[in-house]
Amino acid sequence: MAFVQNFPFISILLSLFAGPISSVLDKKWAKRLNLFVIVAIGIMSTAVLIFVLGSGQEYVYTMGHFPAPWGNEIRVGILEAAMALFFCVVMFLCVIGGVLERELEIEETKHNLYYIMVNLLLCSLLALIYTNDLFTAYVFVEINTISACGLIMIRQTGRTIEAATRYMIMSLLGSGLLLLGICFLYSLTGHLLMSNIKGQVALIQAAGAYQVPLLTAICLMSVGLAIKSALYPFHTWLPDAYGYSTLSSAAILSSLVSKGYIFLLVKIFYRVIGFDIIKESKVINVLFVFGIAGMIMGSVSAIRESDIQRMIAYSSVAQIGYIYMGFGLGTTAGIIASIYHILSHAATKSLLFIASSGITDASGKSNDFFDLTGSGYRNRLAGAAFTVGSLSMVGIPMFSGFISKLLFAQAALENRHKILIALLALAISTVLNTVYFLKTVIRIYTPEKREVVIDKGFQDVAIWEQSSKSIAMICLIALNLFLGLCSEPLVALIERGLEMFA
């Protein structure tokens, strides 16, 4: 076994161990350790990705001395390694982008607790990506949920505590349903290992036995993970949680946490149940309907919102709707589009959050829509970054959002029954996106009168004044352009990864 193959295991253990270590470090060293861990894992994931691309096949890594159905194992393929790398990049940028806000909003002695949360969140994301065992996935879903709660309430205001409570209740409901689903599957198949469950499920399906509990298990797991990733009717916790938490938390939560659950759902579809059985079970039709509803209702709510952070948060509801709509199409092309949208949404949403905090910094920390007038001139980089993010979300060519919308439209063409609804929803949602994003872009580039600016005490923010935020924004803009301009090799990569996945 090549030494590179140990890297996924080392990355999981490294981030896991960095959590407890941070609790005895002071603020400065905890931050350094956190950044080091993220960078190291990013480098290791790159090495793994190169290795897997070179060897052309996935490999199994046994966690311990006992082979798979008895012990634990992790499974590494192209898609897993690419996801791990991407999550590390986005997380790094989110963490450095929010340094200034964290200084202001977190109590002095609680900084190291924040880095514990970030480290363990990264660990749980990696474990969700790599694991080949349903119960291991559940354990790390728990870690993910609790650390996300910590990330929300680290900024101690009444709003965030209420948001964290809501998040906790909804998220635990989702976890409970997921666990029930896993229990059902276990009693039907007698396995927790994904590949073995798939074999058993195929046998059950061929024999035509246990149809009701199998369908129930699929429903419970899909609904549980849909609740956790804020699919439309279950999204009520989302705007408060993203809108009021500290900047890096909001960026991490919107771009990574919900995506981890969605990736797990893809895994369940492909590796645990088998995509053909999922297609026959009609569960995807339900996801399709709620995805469409989310695409439209999320945008409508965003239009009615006058707080810019909450507006961006509601836009997440719409984007999650896109992803589930892609699942609902029931074709491999749909899944590829969804996975691409995971990437593009993660890159864009974190950019939007950081940029919006940049323009509110230039407007006296006010999130109110009307105070933002002319803020694009007061903080030029943030204004440009916000524009890039908005154009990407709306789906202008050259930016990442365009490619994912194109992929969704192409995927919709393959499905004869849903083509009309999917294309109509895409068109309506794009128009609605345009309404609220371009409205904001026009607002931040509408010159404000001198007197008003002086009267309200708005300060200009130069690029080098908030250097960490500027670096994060520039890198995220570059990432966005990269996703928008070099999509072809990426789509091919996702396609190969999915083939390996099944």
Place this chain on the structure above:
Amino acid sequence: MSRKIPDKEYEKTLSFRLKRWLDGTKDAFVDTVEMKEQEEFKEDDTVVINRTKERQQRMARVYDLANNLGISGFNKLYRIFCVCFCLFLVLMLLIAVSFLPAYGHPENPVNNEVAKRYIEDGLQETGSVNIVTGMILDYRAFDTLGESHVLFIATCTVLILLRKDRKKDEHGNNIDVSDRIYEPKNDVILQTAARVLVPPIIIFGIYVVLGGHLGPGGGFSGGAIIGAGLILYLNAFGFKKTERFFTGKTYKILSVCALGCYCLAKSYSFYTGANHIESIIPLGTPGAILSSGLILILNICVGIVVAGTMYTFYVMFRKGDY
């Protein structure tokens, strides 16, 4: 080689204009694009007054909960819908359960080669007499590693939520009032009972932790017992006495050591296992206290984490400032 160009020519270059735009000395649109002053938005005072009055009336109507038919109707419907939905869910799950394989039947899919190997070879392969301990700490140690970090991160979240940093005024007295001042001081019955009970409870907890691989017990249950003993002691004697040996710092150091030990021990066994290297840890004779490889150490680690977690929860919920 770059050559110096005259200022006039330089002013025409793109880089100069970009720099000027970035500096904010010159706006790219001023003087080049025709701009119209926007008309100022004016409103009559009466309109404004009417609007605020209307809004107040509307709010009063909405928040008049006793007479607001819409809200009370919605609440009623909400309750009815909740009950219906729960009944539907219960019914659905009951129906689904009735289709599951019969409980305890030997032909069930659950009774397969996985369970068989755990039961038949568990003692030999892990050296642990208690098969459950062997399963959670050796076969599936990765899950338990995650699980113990769940406890740790739960404590951290409670610390984020409830810990108050001591703020002192100029005389060095605490400003924030913690529950310490309400402590029942020197309650004779409680103290006598605690004096008798706490040592056996903690010793029993330690026994349960150490005997986890020999019989019923293990880190999770033993740790809970030790934590209960600590909580009883705290209740009887107050924060001042417990802080002689257990403070927030102790908890941190203990949990870092325990989790670090767990991580390192398991990293070794994961690494050797995956790379097919023979592990040097002997399994010992099953039934002896020093046997079953790493399981004893891992049980102790888990026990420490669980006890610390329980105690910390209790301290935090009593507004103790750790």
